[in-house]
Amino acid sequence: MSLVSFAQPPEMLEKARAKFDAQVGTDRLVDEHDLSNLPYLHNIILETLQLYPAAPMLVPHESSDDYKIGGYNILRDTILLVNAWTVHRDPNLWDNPTSFKPERFKGLQVQPSKLIPFGMGRRSCPGSGLAQRVVGLVLGSLIQSFDWKRIGEEEIDLAEGIGVPMPKAKPLEKACFRNKKIEKGVLGART
Numbered sequence: 400m401s402l403v404s405f406a407q408p409p410e411m412l413e414k415a416r417a418k419f420d421a422q423v424g425t426d427r428l429v430d431e432h433d434l435s436n437l438p439y440l441h442n443i444i445l446e447t448l449q450l451y452p453a454a455p456m457l458v459p460h461e462s463s464d465d466y467k468i469g470g471y472n473i474l475r476d477t478i479l480l481v482n483a484w485t486v487h488r489d490p491n492l493w494d495n496p497t498s499f500k501p502e503r504f505k506g507l508q509v510q511p512s513k514l515i516p517f518g519m520g521r522r523s524c525p526g527s528g529l530a531q532r533v534v535g536l537v538l539g540s541l542i543q544s545f546d547w548k549r550i551g552e553e554e555i556d557l558a559e560g561i562g563v564p565m566p567k568a569k570p571l572e573k574a575c576f577r578n579k580k581i582e583k584g585v586l587g588a589r590t
């Protein structure tokens with residue numbers, strides 16, 4: 400979803416590529432040590448998780464006792480689902496929530512209860528750090544290695560399908576071309 404959304408207006412892809420060229424250069428691919436110096440990439444990942452949480456209803460939980468939350472009585476042994484998708488698109492919490500704007504996270508300490516793609520509290524995802532690093536490396540390498548273009552003039556349909564992880568309703572059709580600059584740099588460095 401990151402690649403689809405941020406390449407819709409090509410300027411965003413160009414901006415990401417420029418940050419890579421400045422920070423990593425063109426003679427090698429991004430590695431784990433670069434990630435902390437690539438805040439724009441991190442913001443793209445956060446923005447993707449905000450708009451397209453992989454587990455939109457998180458994981459079901461069961462109440463261990465009777466509770467009152469937000470004026471609602473929750474009985475013991477009730478199955479509870481948290482709709483992260485709706486929280487992430489709530490206009491009371493986010494400015495212009497449905498537009499893909501990685502910049503919204505710039506220099507921002509996000510309130511943990513606003514952005515919950517990994518859940519929150521003691522049963523939140525213990526793999527969130529690893530997941531974000533792996534996504535950073537994969538997405539970063541794809542940005543560095545290829546030029547991404549949509550096929551035709553039509554905007555890509557971003558509608559979601561049903562499932563976990565949440566799929567795209569219509570399969571993505573996109574063209575990618577090798578980035579000659581990095582190809583030359585990386586292969587050149589190996590020979």
Ligand code: HEM
Pocket residue numbers: 452453454457458516517518519521522523524525526527529530531
């Ligand atoms: C983008 C990738 C991932 C997403 C979006 C994700 C999301 C989630 C979510 C929403 C939960 C449920 C939190 C809750 O109960 O409220 C969860 C739980 C969990 N995740 Fe992940 N996860 C990801 C990657 C990983 C990875 C890489 C690992 C392990 C290396 C992992 C291990 C776990 C485990 C063990 C739990 C259960 C925690 C518990 O019940 O105490 N996840 N994850």
